Amino acid sequence: MVVLLPLSGAMTVTYELTHCAACGASNERELATAESMKAEVESLWAFHTRRLRADIPSEHLMDRVAFSQHPALRVVRCRECGTVYRNPIERATELTAIYEDEGPPTEVLQALHETQRASYAAQAQRLTAQFGRRGHGVEVGSYVGAFLAAARDAGWRFTGVDVNAGANAFTRSLGFTVHDGDIASLDAGERADVVAIWNCLDQLPDPVDALRSARDHLAPGGMIALRVPNGACYAAWRPLLRGPLASIARAWLAHNNLLGFPYRVGFTPSALTRVVERLGFRVTHVHGDTLVPIADRWTRRWAALEERAVKRAIGAVSRLGGEDLPLAPWFELYARLG
Secondary structure (H helix, E strand, O other): OEEEOOOOOOOOEEEEOOOOOOOOOOOEEEEEOHHHHHHHHHHHHHHHHHHEOOOOOHHHHEOOOEOOOOOOOOEEEEOOOOOEEEOOEEOHHHHHHHHHHOOOOHHHHHHHHHHHHHHHHHHHHHHHHHHOOOOEEEEEOOOOOHHHHHHHHOOOEEEEEEOOHHHHHHHHHOOOOEEEOOHHHOOOOOOEEEEEEEOOHHHOOOHHHHHHHHHHOEEEEEEEEEEEEOHHHHHHHHHHHOOOOHHHHHHHHHOOOOOOOOOOEEOOHHHHHHHHHHOOEEEEEEEEEOOOOOOOOOEOHHHHHHHHHHHHHHHHHOOOOOOOOOOOOEEEEEEEEO
16 A cells, blocks of 8 residues: 655545456556656646646646546556556545545636537437437536536436536536436436446446446436546557657647546446446447547647647547557447346
């Protein structure tokens, strides 16, 4: 067990050794040491510092160069199923406290809502196509309500659940119903057509337990819709950060929030498929994708155009490379119960 004092000095974070969240194995190979992760985070800062306006307020660096969790001490890959994960990892109780206490200003929450809403509109369309009709859903990790808004526009009736009371208050101010807590804290009798976990499953203390709770809150024939960072993409591109393709690899990872690996787990499509199948789901579709747009008014114009071009290029090749889609930084997985 390792104890790390954050740079702010505000609290001590305790780490513990872990195993693969997907298959439970402890057979791993090291992708990045503490020193190489430190260099990777510094590279991320240099990448975005060049692309952001010099007068950007510090709070607007969130989810670009600053993230809820502290930088990884070490990153490994499971030899059994290919999942990428931090080891050691923050204890579950401290992780929950991090997300409960995180409180960006309303201006930042509003900016995130507006930036993400267009991308979530595409997800709402994909969800409708996969489920076959509109209905009632629950979004786990609803945060600023961007998907709730997109789903409402698409004819769905979604409620949210999130551990962050401050973000929930903001989302409620937009007219949405959001519950404080996690999926397990919802009324046991409540059943939904769809449980969506976008950009959140990889940050939860126990992803498999969360999926089990999602299953228990689904109506017969219901669907889970998941969106996660692709560990296979990080594992494929990270070695290229040194060498002739370094600038391409850095842009590929940095524009998709993979540089520095600010996640607990990076599932692969095949590993996550096996997880949900063990829980009684049948996978109907896997969609390779990029991170939602992060450019805003604090981004230099050329950098915003660069981000758009990089993500269009990724979109064009995201289906290549095999079942784990190593060219796709993110992927969505849709699976039906039964």
